[in-house]
Amino acid sequence: xxxxxxxxxxxxxxxGIISNPNCTTAVTLMALYPLHQLFTVTRIFxxxxxxxxxxxxxxxxELRLQNQQLVVSEEVxxxxxxxxxxxxxxxxxxxxxxxxxxxxxxKMENESRKIMHHPTFRASTxxxxxxxxxAHSVAVNAEFEKPVDIERAREALLHMPGLKVVxxxxxxxxxxxxxxxxxxxxxxxxxxxDHAFENGLAFWVVGDQLLKGAAxxxxxxAEELLK
Amino acid sequence: xxxxxxxxxxxxxxxGIISNPNCTTAVTLMALYPLHQLFTVTRIFxxxxxxxxxxxxxxxxELRLQNQQLVVSEEVxxxxxxxxxxxxxxxxxxxxxxxxxxxxxxKMENESRKIMHHPTFRASTxxxxxxxxxAHSVAVNAEFEKPVDIERAREALLHMPGLKVVxxxxxxxxxxxxxxxxxxxxxxxxxxxDHAFENGLAFWVVGDQLLKGAAxxxxxxAEELLK
Numbered sequence: 001x002x003x004x005x006x007x008x009x010x011x012x013x014x015x016g017i018i019s020n021p022n023c024t025t026a027v028t029l030m031a032l033y034p035l036h037q038l039f040t041v042t043r044i045f046x047x048x049x050x051x052x053x054x055x056x057x058x059x060x061x062e063l064r065l066q067n068q069q070l071v072v073s074e075e076v077x078x079x080x081x082x083x084x085x086x087x088x089x090x091x092x093x094x095x096x097x098x099x100x101x102x103x104x105x106x107k108m109e110n111e112s113r114k115i116m117h118h119p120t121f122r123a124s125t126x127x128x129x130x131x132x133x134x135a136h137s138v139a140v141n142a143e144f145e146k147p148v149d150i151e152r153a154r155e156a157l158l159h160m161p162g163l164k165v166v167x168x169x170x171x172x173x174x175x176x177x178x179x180x181x182x183x184x185x186x187x188x189x190x191x192x193x194d195h196a197f198e199n200g201l202a203f204w205v206v207g208d209q210l211l212k213g214a215a216x217x218x219x220x221x222a223e224e225l226l227k
Numbered sequence: 228x229x230x231x232x233x234x235x236x237x238x239x240x241x242x243g244i245i246s247n248p249n250c251t252t253a254v255t256l257m258a259l260y261p262l263h264q265l266f267t268v269t270r271i272f273x274x275x276x277x278x279x280x281x282x283x284x285x286x287x288x289e290l291r292l293q294n295q296q297l298v299v300s301e302e303v304x305x306x307x308x309x310x311x312x313x314x315x316x317x318x319x320x321x322x323x324x325x326x327x328x329x330x331x332x333x334k335m336e337n338e339s340r341k342i343m344h345h346p347t348f349r350a351s352t353x354x355x356x357x358x359x360x361x362a363h364s365v366a367v368n369a370e371f372e373k374p375v376d377i378e379r380a381r382e383a384l385l386h387m388p389g390l391k392v393v394x395x396x397x398x399x400x401x402x403x404x405x406x407x408x409x410x411x412x413x414x415x416x417x418x419x420x421d422h423a424f425e426n427g428l429a430f431w432v433v434g435d436q437l438l439k440g441a442a443x444x445x446x447x448x449a450e451e452l453l454k
Contacts, residue, residue, distance in 0.1 A: 043423045047274030047366040049316050049355065063314075071298045087290075088405040089276055089357065089364055091417055091431045096396035100419025100429075109422070124423035126366040126431060128276065130316065131358050137316055139274040139353040169323035178315040190318055192327025195336070196270045196351035202327075204318045204353060 021115055022107040023209035024048050024127065028138050029115055030163050031188040031205040034156040036116055039144035039199075043122035046108055049130045049137040050093055051177060053210050055080055060133055067131075086131050093127040102127055135177035135208045143200040150193055153201055157188055167191055175206035183208055248342055249334040250436030251275050251354065255365045256342055257390050258415040258432040261383040263343055266371035266426075270349035273335055276357045276364040277320055278404060280437050282307055287360050294358075313358050320354040329354055362404035364433045370424045377420055380428055384415055394418055402433035410435055 021029075032041060052059035058080050066086035069076045076084050083090050094104040109123035157165050166175045167189035175187035186207035194200030248256075259268060279286035285307050293313035296303045303311045310317050321331040336350035357364075384392050393402045394416035402414035413434035421427030 045272040045368045045423060047353075049276070049357070067294055067314075068298050071295050082399040083403060084405055087294075087358065087360055088403055089359060090403060091364075091366075091401050092396070092399060099422065100396070100417070101422060106422075122423040124368055124421050124427075124429055126274075126417065126429065128364075128366065128431075130276070131314065132316060133314055137318075137355075139318075139355065141272045141351055169319070169327070172309045172319060174318050176310060176315055176317060178311060190327070190353065194351050195326065195328060195333075196272060196349040200351075202351055202353065204355075 021111045022104070023054060024050060024104070024125075024136050024138060025108050025111045025115070027136050027186055027205055027207035027209055028108065028140060029112060030160065030186040030207060031157060031203055032112075032140065032142060033116060034160045034163075035142065035144070035148075035153055035201060036118070038152060038156050039146045039148050041116075041118070041121060042143045042145055043124075044108075044143070045141040046123060046125045047139045048093070048125065048127045049132070049139075049177075050127060051132040051134050051136055051209070052080075052085060052129065053134045053208075054093070054129075054136065059085075063131055063133060081129065085129060088131065090129040091126065093129055101125070132177045134181035134210060135206055137175070137177055137204065137206045139202075139204055141194050141197065141200060141202050143194070143197045145199075148193065148199055148201055150191070150201070154191060157191070162186060163188060165189065165191075175204060177206055180206045181208050248338045249331070250281060251277060251331070251352075251363050251365060252335050252338045252342070254363050254413055254432055254434035254436055255335065255367060256339060257387065257413040257434060258384060258430055259339070259367065259369060260343060261387045261390075262369065262371070262375075262380055262428060263345070265379060265383050266373045266375050268343075268345070268348060269370045269372055270351075271335075271370070272368045273350060273352045274366045275320070275352065275354045276359070276366075276404075277354060278359040278361050278363055278436070279307075279312060279356065280361045280435075281320070281356075281363065286312075290358055290360060308356065312356060315358065317356040318353065320356055328352070359404045361408035361437060362433055362435045364402070364404055364431065366429075366431055368421050368424065368427060368429050370421075370427045372426075375420065375426055375428055377418070377428070381418060384418070389413060390415060392416065392418075402431060404433055407433045408435055 052063045062080040105125040108125040174189035188205045190204035194202045289307040332352040335352040401416040415432045417431035421429045
């Protein structure tokens with residue numbers, strides 16, 4: 001189940017296949033969807049900061065080993081990723097398409113359109129692998145049709161099940177992967193009126209995609225069907 | 228000189244203060260400026276991946292110590308940053324403004340306006356500290372006034388002094404901090420027609436801001452004046 005974007009069959013009244021969405025898309029939509037319900041999203045620009053757990057246990061083991069090799073000044077061995085990931089960034093997740101985006105990057109648009117039933121939604125995404133063990137983070141700039149209101153936005157996020165608002169800049173509280181790793185809830189913060197959209201919001205959302213993006217989400221879809 | 232955004236006085240024919248720009252702004256503009264000259268940029272959405280060297284030697288030492296503490300399962304000690312940076316992301320660089328952006332984030336707009344002599348340019352930026360020792364990376368989505376042409380864009384980047392184009396997805400070549408650390412040139416790659424702008428380009432630019440953002444840039448400004 002790990003790499004996300006997989007489908008599974010549920011044998012209840014529902015007939016057919018329910019897709020378990022791509023993990024960065026799932027984490028992004030936890031915050032974007034309640035905002036979309038209020039203001040109708042038109043497009044987003046997103047940059048991801050994806051943990052090595054997205055590649056399963058072998059990704060986590062590679063980062064652990066490479067960190068160890070760096071600490072004792074040994075040569076760094078690369079097996080899972082095309083390049084060293086410890087103390088580095090790899091601006092490639094999955095494979096490249098003719099348009100210059102990766103398959104992972106295009107899922108943000110394609111899968112969001114399906115999940116939100118919003119066929120004109122557009123997303124331009126850059127997916128980057130970062131030297132973090134667990135939990136994917138996404139910086140999002142979102143444009144909306146209806147006038148945004150920051151207080152209504154915050155209220156909607158506060159009421160979204162499975163999402164926690166962690167957003168108090170004064171006390172340096174914002175979502176971070178080490179705080180979210182191992183938790184079922186996604187966290188959103190850095191919410192602000194977007195400075196370069198006439199009518200937009202910027203935010204930062206973090207989720208342990210091993211839970212939200214794969215296993216937990218599959219269980220929640222099944223629970224929904226059995227209600 | 229390290230934290231960028233500092234000014235210094237040059238005592239030649241030029242009278243007054245020449246500002247040495249903020250380091251992420253300097254790195255971003257190395258790629259954005261030649262594109263702006265061709266197509267006239269209107270706005271960008273940018274997300275940064277900033278190395279600990281942005282905080283000077285003490286930032287690099289903090290990451291090194293924390294990585295060591297994680298490897299031997301010791302308690303992680305935090306001194307320079309408000310939170311653990313090893314195996315983590317901190318979505319705060321500098322201090323928060325009333326509009327929800329940080330001072331570092333607003334520099335991308337303010338300093339770019341000055342450097343490009345472009346008072347209507349807009350930038351919405353999210354600045355994130357990442358567990359990388361040296362070289363800042365920036366994911367940029369840029370909108371332009373004139374129709375963009377990807378081949379002319381690539382040509383302009385190839386001819387920009389101080390910038391290298393590293394962009395061959397087929398062979399998994401793109402800019403990465405470990406490849407750029409210690410180099411004078413910035414590197415740009417992942418160049419593509421932007422999927423969510425009618426008329427835009429997306430790219431990924433990496434630069435060792437200790438060089439481009441501070442010391443080297445100061446030297447280059449001085450050289451320019453002495454010509």
